[in-house]
Amino acid sequence: MKYLFFFLAASLLVLTACNNNDSKKDTASAETVLADSLNKQVDDVHIKGMAKMARLSKMQQRTQQLLDSLGKLPAKARQAATPVKEELEGLLKELNYADFAMDKWMTEFYVDHKDTLKDNLSARIEYLRSQQTVAGKVTDAILGSLQKGDSLLQRIR
Numbered sequence: 001m002k003y004l005f006f007f008l009a010a011s012l013l014v015l016t017a018c019n020n021n022d023s024k025k026d027t028a029s030a031e032t033v034l035a036d037s038l039n040k041q042v043d044d045v046h047i048k049g050m051a052k053m054a055r056l057s058k059m060q061q062r063t064q065q066l067l068d069s070l071g072k073l074p075a076k077a078r079q080a081a082t083p084v085k086e087e088l089e090g091l092l093k094e095l096n097y098a099d100f101a102m103d104k105w106m107t108e109f110y111v112d113h114k115d116t117l118k119d120n121l122s123a124r125i126e127y128l129r130s131q132q133t134v135a136g137k138v139t140d141a142i143l144g145s146l147q148k149g150d151s152l153l154q155r156i157r
Helices: 002-020 023-050 053-071 075-080 082-115 121-156
Strands: none
Touching (some): 023 082, 023 121, 053 082, 075 082, 082 121
16 A cells, blocks of 8 residues: 555645646747737737728728819818818828828738747737737727718718
């Protein structure tokens, strides 16, 4: 009975000691899973914004056409349309910013992310967390400018 107890205790110690070697692998694996998850979340936010880029481009064109048309009006009508013109100019500025922000973010994200952080997992996780915020702001700029444009264009029809 003593030998059985000793054998079980020794076996338990050996197994426990062997499992401790895997703790570093588990941590690395957890960090890899976190990095992959963050990368997917950033991509999802990016895709949400990119899905609206064609619509944003069309709204930019439509807004510019309306501004051009207002510019061709007789002086008195042009003066009367000044408030609408100012709203359209503000909208065009927001649409252009959203377009610029997406292009800039994509260029910087894919250059920085793919090359410099490939081998540094903790830095990659931190970078992806920050980019999640930036991508969210870019997508919000796109969606917000489109919503403002829909409202304005519907009102002036």
